[in-house]
Amino acid sequence: xxxxxxxxxxxxxxxxxxxxxxxxxxxxxxxxxDLKGMLEVxxxxxxxxxxNLEENGFIKVxxxxxxxxxxxxxxxxxxxxxxxxxxxxxxxxIIKGIK
Amino acid sequence: MNGENxxxxxxxDIKKIMDRSSRFASLSGWSGIAAGICALIAAWLxxxxxxxxxxxxxxxxxxxxxxxxxNLLQLDRELLILAVITFIAAFFFAFLFTYLRSRKTGVxxxxxxxxxxxxxxAIPMIVGGLLIWRITDFGLYALVAPAxxxxxxxxxxxxxxxxxxxxxxxxYLQLLLGVINLWAIGYGLYFWAAGFGVLHILYGxxxxxxxxxxxKAVA
Numbered sequence: 001x002x003x004x005x006x007x008x009x010x011x012x013x014x015x016x017x018x019x020x021x022x023x024x025x026x027x028x029x030x031x032x033x034d035l036k037g038m039l040e041v042x043x044x045x046x047x048x049x050x051x052n053l054e055e056n057g058f059i060k061v062x063x064x065x066x067x068x069x070x071x072x073x074x075x076x077x078x079x080x081x082x083x084x085x086x087x088x089x090x091x092x093x094i095i096k097g098i099k
Numbered sequence: 100m101n102g103e104n105x106x107x108x109x110x111x112d113i114k115k116i117m118d119r120s121s122r123f124a125s126l127s128g129w130s131g132i133a134a135g136i137c138a139l140i141a142a143w144l145x146x147x148x149x150x151x152x153x154x155x156x157x158x159x160x161x162x163x164x165x166x167x168x169x170n171l172l173q174l175d176r177e178l179l180i181l182a183v184i185t186f187i188a189a190f191f192f193a194f195l196f197t198y199l200r201s202r203k204t205g206v207x208x209x210x211x212x213x214x215x216x217x218x219x220x221a222i223p224m225i226v227g228g229l230l231i232w233r234i235t236d237f238g239l240y241a242l243v244a245p246a247x248x249x250x251x252x253x254x255x256x257x258x259x260x261x262x263x264x265x266x267x268x269x270x271y272l273q274l275l276l277g278v279i280n281l282w283a284i285g286y287g288l289y290f291w292a293a294g295f296g297v298l299h300i301l302y303g304x305x306x307x308x309x310x311x312x313x314x315k316a317v318a
Contacts, residue, residue, distance in 0.1 A: 015112065018113065019112070022112070022113045022116035023116055023117070023120040025117065027120060034210075034211040037207075037210060038116070038119065039116070088110070088113065091106040091109055092106075092110065094106040095106050095107055
């Protein structure tokens with residue numbers, strides 16, 4: 001999963017997955033539609049990446065209802081938080097290395 | 100994929116998204132200036148109304164509900180209408196300038212952050228509104244201006260968690276004015292004009308100068 005040299009997490013190579021994690025790190029809970037608006041992506045595209053993040057245990061999915069409409073919200077897991085922070089640290093490390 | 104700029108770009112993206120998804124920053128400084136001007140005009144008109152009915156603010160506030168006669172009740176109605184029009188006008192212009200700014204910068208106004216700010220501001224404002232309603236029912240007119248300032252200040256502080264930190268300082272200043280006004284009975288209109296008029300205009304100028312002056316339009 002992680003590149004042993006750089007410490008970068010391969011899962012976060014993707015911009016949308018990285019975007020989802022960036023939103024969730026500062027927001028306790030967010031709905032699918034708000035996430036979509038924030039990242040300016042299509043339904044299908046976002047859904048695929050959310051499934052991927054969920055399967056890796058980085059995010060939690062909560063299925064609920066507002067009236068009759070489904071309202072799915074997402075939040076970050078402890079593991080996701082840790083992995084994301086490690087990834088950011090690794091990115092910073094690389095930048096320091098270049099300079 | 101693995102150019103040298105890649106990590107820098109990724110970090111910048113992360114920062115941008117975290118920032119954009121955690122606070123509402125689209126409010127234009129011009130909105131503050133416009134709302135402030137509305138408030139100053141309203142305070143001036145209210146002052147004129149006191150003159151028209153040949154009553155000082157102090158006397159107006161001192162009259163209990165039992166001793167309010169036809170003239171005074173007419174003044175009450177006129178002031179209430181003025182207040183409602185002022186609120187609508189201030190809100191309209193505040194919205195207009197923020198809308199124009201968002202058209203220019205291409206950042207949508209109505210995200211979920213805007214919603215959070217609105218909800219968090221609405222709670223103290225609505226409760227404050229109800230309290231002021233009851234205050235006038237009991238004839239304590241002197242407390243209307245301080246209550247407006249205090250609850251608006253609390254609304255700003257509450258909403259500021261999801262927007263720029265300057266809003267919080269504006270909230271503290273409104274609170275301060277409101278609290279002082281509690282012990283400066285008879286000068287409510289001046290305090291109200293200072294809080295809703297002058298402070299809004301100053302806030303607008305500061306915000307415009309800090310965030311909008313050098314803003315580029317998107318093609």
